[in-house]
Amino acid sequence: MSIEVATDANAYLGMVPMDTPNGNNYVDTDGNGHLYIDVGEHDDFEGPDAEPGEGVNSDSFTWFDGMFQLCNQGKAEADISYELPAPPEDRDIGGNWTAPADGYDEQVVGFYYISEGGDDPGDEGDRIFVAEGDTVPLAVGECREIGVRTVTKGVDATNGSPLIDGEVVITADSPEAGEPAGD
Template identity: 85%
Template sequence: MSIEVANDANAYLGMKTLDTPNSNNYVEYDGNGHLTIDVGEHDDFDGPDTQPGEGVNSDSFTWFDGMFQLCNQGKAEANISYELPDPPAERDIPGNWTAPGDGYDEQVVGFYYISEGGDDPGEEGDRIFVPEGDSVPLPVGECREMGVRTVTKGVDATTDAPLIDGDVVVTADSPAAGAPNGTDPS
């Protein structure tokens, strides 16, 4: 048996930076080749000659288009899902990551892709939010440009703690990957 380990960009589920303003400013690889996202305080902001920001606005929805790309570099279709870490203890966020503001049942942090029309939900160009635990099919050889959305309705901006801090687990489930010709064995 031989099993290789690859960095995020070269793995069967490729996680790649993009040449977009958001990816260039907030996404990079760590020393182990893992994709990292940091939309906190930056002193190296690649933008206009102004004071850099320190995070997302309170009481708002923030969409970061074009953060990274997920690519199915395996041998069969995969269903992609993710799991968030526990909310920071200093934050008033329930364990299910729901915004604490009255009337909001929106997930505080999550990922989305842009609809390409056809079999995708919504109209071409729509942002399609993927709730934690839901999965999205990714055909072999195809990529999805991913974005990050935050909802800070009712989140206290004066609390000195990040909105999210920890590892997000991305899972690619591909039952057909080990089957002959990539057919589903069930």
């Protein structure tokens, strides 16, 4: 048996920052080639009126389109899902990731892809939110534009700690990848 470790861009499930304003400002790779996202405090924006950002607005829905591409570089279709880390102790929102304000049951942090029409839900260009634990099929050679959505309805903005801090686990389940060719 031989198992190799690849950087995120070259793995069977490739993750590459997009060359977009959001991808360039909030997504990067570490020294091992692993993708990370940081929409916290930034002071590296350029321009005459550039002010440092300190995170997402309170009492809002914020959509970060074009953060990274997720590509199936394996040998068979894969069902992609994700799992969020536990909320930081001082950000524990009732033991889960749901916004605490009345009438808002949306996940505080989550991912979405952009519909390409055809078999995708919605119209071409629509944002298709993927809840934690839901799966999205990704055909061999297919890539998806992935964005991040935050919901801060009822979340205390004076707390000072991040909404999410830790590793998000992205899983590609591909039972057919291990089947021998033929038959």
